[in-house]
Amino acid sequence: MSAIHLRIEPPGADAIERECGGAPLTFGRSVGADVIIADQSMSRQHARIAAGPSGWTVEDLGARNGTFVNGVRIDAPTPIGPGDVLKMGATVIRIAEPGLTPEPGALGMGHLSSSIFRRVSEITGELDRDAAAPARMAARLKALNDFHRAMAGPISLDALLELLLERLFATLQPEEGVILLRQADGTMATAASRRLPGAKGQLLVSRRLVSEVVDKATAALVSDIEFDERFAGSDSIVGSGIRSILAAPIGDAAGCVGMVAIYSRASVRRFSEEDLELLVSLASAAALRVRNVALAEEAAERRVQDRELALAHDIQMAMLPRHFAERPELDAAAALIPARAVGGDLYDFFITGDALWFIVADAAGKGVSAALFMAVTRTLFRAIAQTGLEVGTVLARMNTELARDNERQFFVTALVGRLDLVSGDVTLASAGHPAPLLGSAGGGARAIDVLENGIALGILDDALYPEAHVTLAHGDVLLLFTDGVTEAVNGAGALFGETRMLDNFAASASRAGAEIVANLMAAVNAYASGVPQEDDITVLALRYR
C-alpha cells in the first residue's frame, strides 16, 4: 500500500506536512500520541490513522469532540484517501493528492535534517584550548562574564532562572525558552519559561529530549526533530511549528539538576554549533548557582520551621507551672526535658482550698502530635479536677473525654493525685502510669506499691480508676516521673532502670525538692553520657513540710 501525505493544520500555528508510511499513527494532545498537537479542543488520544486491508482508514478513539471526515462525524473506522479533509478538534488534516509535493516554504520533510548530540564535558573542555577562533572565544567569554556578574550577590531561584532566560534571549535570539528542574520526587517540571510576544502555538517539551539531555548529560542541537531518529514517533512539537532546538543539561560534577532548552522556528532562525557551545557554557555557569540557591531556599524553609517549633516549645513550657512556693506546707520542684523541640510529657499542679492537685502524664509518641494531646490532657485535668470530684473520678472523666472519637488511638498515661495540706493524706490514681516513689524524712525510699493500675487514658471509654491512699509525714517526699527517666539508655544500650532511680532518690530524699530533681537529672545525664535522648523526661518532687 502506498504512503499517504498528511497536511496538518493546527489552530494558530504553521501547517506541518507529514508522510504516513506503514505503521499506524495516533493523533492527540498528550505526549502518549504519535503526533502531538497543541490543540486544547483535541482529546489526549483523539484518533488513529492506520492501513487496513482495503486502504487507509481513520478511527475515532473516543474523542470528546469527535472526528470528522469531510464534515461527517464518524463512529467507526472510515476509509480515507487523497482529497479528504479530516477534522480533529480545531485541527484540520488534509490528505494530499498523490505526487503532490509540499508547497515551497512549508516546514516539511527533508528541508533540514542535521542533528548534533555532544557530551557536555567535550564542549566545556574546549573552552580552554579553542585558540583557533579567538573572536568566537571572546564572544562566549563576554556572555559568560556578563552572566557571572549578573548572578553575583544574593538572588532567588526564580530570579536566577529568569536571568538565565534573559541572557539566552539576548545572545541567541530564540523564540521560546524553557527551564526544567528536577523536583523532590525525581520528575522534571517546568520552572521557568519565556517566549517572544506573538510566538504561536504552545510550548511542549518532548520526553525523549529530556531523557536524552538530562540522563545522558548531552547537549542537543536538533535542526529538524522529525528527522532525528531519537525522536521518531514522538515529535511533540508538531503543533507549535518549531523546528530548531538547542538543549543543555543544567548540571555539574555532582549531577544534573535540570535542563534548559530554547526553540525557534527554523524559518526564523536555525541554531548553530556555536550557539550550542554558548548555551552549554551558560547552563554550566548557572548549575552551581541553581544548586546553591535551591539549598539555601531549603535551609530558609527549615529555619522557618525551626522558629515555629521553637515558638511551640516556648508555648508548651509556659503551660508548666513555674511558681512552686505557694504554701509553706509545700516544697515542690520539677524538670521536663523534651526529646525534641516539643514533647508529650506533662506535669501540672494547683492548689484549691487546702488541697494540692497534681498530675504527671506521658502522651504516646513524640513531637507535635504528642504535644497537642498533652495540651488537651492538661486542659481537661485543670477543668475536671477543679469541680471537686474524687481523684479516681477525675481520671475517669478525663478518660471519657479523651476516648471520644479517638480513631487514631492516641493515648496518654497519667498519674493524678490530691494532697491534703492539713493532714498529709494523699489520694492517688493511675492510668497506665508508673507508680510514684515515696521518700521518707528519715531517709530511704520505696515505690508506692499499693497502687492498682488502670488503663491508659483515651482507649476504653468506660474505664474505672481505683484509688490508693498514703499519708505523708512532715518531711516526706513524693517523686513522680515519666518512663523517660527509667528508660534512658547508655552507650551500651542498657536502661537507667528503676533500681538506679530509687537508689539516687533515696540518697537525696532529705534534701530540698530542687536538689532532689537536679540530682536525679544529673544522674540520668551522666548515665546517658551523650547518647541522644529518645524520650521526654519528666520529674516532679513534692515535699510535705
Place this chain on the structure above:
Amino acid sequence: MQIQQSNRDGITIVAPAGRIDTTTSSSVEDAVRQAVDRGARNLVVDLAGVEYISSAGLRVFLVLAKRMRDLQGRLVLSGMTEPVRQVFQLAGFMPLFRVEATQDAAMSTFTRA
C-alpha cells in the same frame, strides 16, 4: 526492624523482630495494615523477636485491635518477651488483647473456635 510474614491454614502470621519504637513502629503498622487490607481476618502477631516496645509501638496494636473488632476479625498476640509484656501490662492494655505464650498456642485458638 525485620518483619516476617507467612500464611498457614488461612491464618496470617506477622512476626516483627527488633525494637518497636517511634522510628520503627510505622513499618510494623504498614505491615499489619497491608495484611488486613489484603483480606487477613485471622491474624497472629508473634512478638517473640521483639525486645522493646515504646508507647508509639503500643498504639500500632491498639489501632490494629480496633480495626479487627470493626471487621469482626480475630487478632492474637503471641510470644511476648518480659520487657514487652511489662509495657502492655503497665499501660493496662493486656485485657484488650488475646495473648498466648507461643505462636503454636496462638494458632490453635483458631482451630478450637
